Amino acid sequence: MRSGYILLLLSLTVATNTFGQDSTRPKRITDTTSQLKGIIVTASRIAESVNEVPSSVTLISRKEVEKQAQINNNLPYILMQKVPGISPSEEGQNNFIGKLRGRNFLVLIDGIPQSTPLRNGGRDLRTIDVSAIDHIEVINGASSMYGNGGAGGIINYITIRPEKNVPFSSSTYFNNSLNLVKPDETYGYNISQVFKGRTGGFDYVLQGKMAHSGVVRSSDGVVVSPFYGLGETRTYNALVKLGYDFSTNHRIEVMGNYFNSIQDSKYIGTKGNFGISPAIGVRGDTNILGGTPYNKTINVKYTGTFGKTEANVVAYFNDINSVFEAYNQIYSDHWGARFNMSTPVILPGNNHLQLIYGIDFLKDHTVQKDMADKLVTPDMNMNSIAPYLQSKFVLAQNWILKAGVRYENLLFKVSDFTKGNQLVPGATNTYDALVFNAGLRYNKCSYIQPFASFSQGFSIGDVGLVLRNGVSLNAINLAPVKVNNFELGVNGDVQRFRYEVTGYYNTSKKGTTFKEITPGNFDLTQLPQRIYGVEAVLGFKATDWLSVGSILSYMDGKEDTKNDGSYDGKMDNSIISPIKVGGNVNFKFTRQWDFSVQMTNIGGRNVFPKEVWNYGKYPISGYTLFDMYTSYKLRHVTFTFAINNLFNANYYPTHSEVRGATTEGRYYVKATGTVANLGIVVNL
Template sequence: MDRELGTNERCKYIKYFPDPIYSLYLFQLALRLINQDGTYMKRILSLLVFIVYHVSVQGQSGARLTDTTNKLNEIIVTASRVAESIHEVPSTVTVISRTEVEKQSQINNNLPNILMQKVPGISPSEESQNNFIGKLRGRSFLVLIDGIPQSTPLRNGGRDLRSIDVSAIDHIEVINGASAMYGNGAAGGIINYITKKPAQNKPFTSTTYLNNSMNLANAGKTYGYNLAQVFSGSKDKFDYLVQGKIARSGVIRSADGQVVSPFYGLGETNSYNALAKVGYNFNASNRLEVMGNYYSSVQNSQYIGTTGKFGISPAIGVPGDTAIRGGTPYNKTFNIKYLGDWGKTAANISFYYDDMNTVFEAYNQVYSDHWGARLNFNTPFALGKRNRLTLIYGMDFLKDHTVQKDMADKLITPSMNMTSIAPYLQSKFNIADDWIVKGGLRYEHIGFAVGDLTRSNGQTTKGAADKYNALVFNLGARYNKLSFLQPFISYSQGYSIGDVGLVLRNGVPLTAINAEPVLVENYELGFSGRKGIINYQLTGYYSFSKKGTTYTEVGGAGNYELIQVPQKIYGIEAELGIKVTRWLDLGGVLGYMDGRQDTKNTGSFDGKLDNSVISPLKINANANVKLTDNWSLMLQMVSIGSRDVFTSQEYNYGKYPVTGYRIFDLYTSYKIKNILFRFSVNNLFNTNYYPVHAEVRGATNDGRYYVKGSGAVANLGVVVKL
């Protein structure tokens, strides 16, 4: 065929190609269109014209419906500690399926970016190693890997969302709003990364993932790659899974081609992940599982960051070497779990250990290790023909040791130790097959101790110890009789101990601050349903805390004062899925929140909450097209609104204006037997923007955080399954 054929002429002949030649030609043509001469926008428009034309041709073939996570399907979740239908949960639950995790990771493999696309109430991605201002419905959240705590609430390391590589994750479960079923840190909800599961009924399976990435606007030094391998299978009573991943990211450039400052960045980063699972079924009623995961992500940049100036110029990268390898040198997670049926009672008993080190290229590192146990039991009772009662009960044990040190291993915070013991009881009533009523409580006893701290000026602060108790409740109901309208209502409490290490590192003694757990009350009212081609969920929420914790920077960078004032946060979340035709799905997500604080503690709630707590309006939209049985296409958008609610006289940390932005992504895949070819463009139209985090923290701290987002990045990958 003539290499100089125009786009329309090429499309005319494509439909006559056999499938294998057809798919290879499509990928070759897509790359050729992107790299042809002309401006970036012209290249993208050429590609879109080609795609739209082919959609109009192939869409008439009546291909089967594309699967999409936006259809609010009935999904079994385990984040509430028992396997149950999502329609049995009287609150908002978001489940990001395995298919969607793999699709989104092809576009952008940074986990906060994936969550931003699918979870209405989560903060926009910081697009960095950190999630310092990351919130869920304006509150702190608890991150778990297979139920094992990853968050470091005593000294927020800001790396819990990136505590495992996405290639090891099967799906993600998010409980939105305060949770009484888990302990410290779940004031805003729970994010549970569920790792990949062994293949069943096959002694051996192999899946290989290979991906290559490059900036489209300025490719210089931006090439990156990742390679992941998964082996799994089962034989007789055994099953196993082994996963490994190596990756190297290139330089990150903004839409104008400049090197983005590497300060806490994701560019020039070496990442590794290794997951191993072994399971043994003693019989049909008793099973033992062992899981271990190792994760490492360390930056080795040939650039150093400049100082940006808010509203004028960004922080960029210039050649140089800080000699400090920032990132997460290691996160080691180990879990041994027993599952058994003891008569009518199902037991789930886990013993775990987690050890994490996070390095901050500025001057310090955080060490945190957890070990503990989770004992969970559930017993069902029949109450007549159509009524059932299930009791879920047990106890959690946790020992958390956290300390922050400088790069010479000298203490920045005192050594902090927290020990907690927490029994809990949850009841679930299924009434007449139509009503679900849940209620329960959790009592937590916390022992907190800190060691001595000697600061650089010679001042020594003596260690101290204290004890705290927290009692939290939850109550909720859901009505499921009508498929098109299923209302639910819930009240739940959660709590968190503030980032006390942030204050203790200033030489403030434990006795001088109020480290008592902050109780959060969460009220939620929502509706979900399915009518014809439409699936939807609409939720309103309100949360209140008498001692909401905020931090104010005082006396120079790095010194913070803990301020505890009443806070209220409220918002609306919506999800919508529409099956337009057999080959086209549309979906959307909306998250809006606002809040007030009572700065005078008089009940007037006279102050606005700043941008480190309240995220701007977020709207996500996507269109999924099944072009043929083997070829699919998705276009998605995330729109982050502006927030400017403070006067110039009030400008301080988190109070400078936030400017909105809109990002589009393209994803397409083509399957030939057991090989899946994937191509995507993140930030399709090469939008020039500052992430929200850059405008929250970038206005202070000498502008080090005032960093632009990434320009357009193309990803070309292949998945081979054997």
């Protein structure tokens, strides 16, 4: 341990870590312990305050994103810390079991879809680097506002924005990381640069990042199996955003982002033995480089005002390639356009009405191939046209009523496909979905703001997982699966105390569960499911120099195993996350010196007898993590030091135990031991 600390201190002369925050910078948004005053755009496709939304929304500010990135810059880990209802981080390349309130979520970058729901690759949370993100907006619970895939909610990464009246600013980030248990081969670095500014009607953001991670070692110093891991991975990211205001009422903006993350390990993974020994890394090599060879995202956005109507028009393109070590790869591209208008309507008295309406177009092409480019699934194409209407009533100034409807028309087409020696002919079918939402919030009193809502989301599911077995499109029911989400909550701000408590209940007639038949081959079952839970976010600013916060998430559910309305079966651990409790204590010793400690406890869940153990039914043991972060600012330079897994907890990530002995135990790996990050950021 001591040698690791010495190496880190010596490295301060040549490198340091990540993001700092200028305390004089205007704040657009607050963190999750004080989220009532934030401005969001994801929930209703218009800019509005969180206290105008009759549902649960989590906002993670840039300041908080930067801080968490110093501890662990893997986005799923950051989301686990700040979003109550999201699944625990898999601590690897994937988020295969990633759920929000037990359902699949839709990931966006500035409103552009990153998820690949036609063949879920589990890479959508890692499609952009943290240094390119301004803040994160999370809509908890089913939402259809952005189309297919939002059955559990929406996670929208909002990219960096230039500040007003600042023609030029520069932020340089340099970071080192090192495992303190056994430092050998574990050194990693991360360097990124951001330029941004606004002059006249023109504004710009330029971001670039390069990083290389070292070998991952567990709490006992042993090399963790690199199978789908993040060790020995090179990552690059480049963002360009250019905007021009033609006048106060008309603006055009172009954004492009490129992300690349490839693992090239000197180790190969062994087989794990559930409950006995984990899969570890042994010296060896493979020609297959797992990761994300590319994720390309581009959009062109126009915003304008015509009389009382505000218009927002976006055309976008996303192209992603995900490679799965020793298996295959997924290619997916999305072309689309969104036309969104907002018009106020005058009502008598202190009442207001705003109509949000428009139409979305999407072309989604997805295919899975092996490493020799032979088809694993047929080519899948989905074209979608979706008009929608959303209304927002403000009644007697303090009652906010929202209601809306969206109609989705889906044309689904698959190509011919050969499975073994059998030809499966292609087919074309049309499906549609009509989904509703309604919600009510009372926000007169800052100390208590109750809300209630009903919302529907939908997904046509992981179609490729079924079609790759040689099943014809005509042999399955691809009608969109609706999720009905009921929510009741209250939040408020009582002097130095802020809180949000939410209860939810969601149902689906075709929930999805898996069972491994042979190593790596899974059978899919769809049964009616009911999921319910409670979430809480608490924050207390005890003094000007001390604040504390906490999150809590509990969920459970039942499924109808006989499809007779009895709901007699327990839901597996790939869907139901164990109870999660998080807490943080933040000290501001001086204007320059910050210090904080955070804790995350993931509970255990053991509800299935040994004779039925399979994917999702192995027992979850749970774990407790502590992290530490401190920063010190000297004029334009901020020094940071953080330790992830402060007390070197010895545990298996939840995903390792969800997979258990399936696929010959290759996923059964231990988590990373104590890792320290030392860094510097220069703001000019």
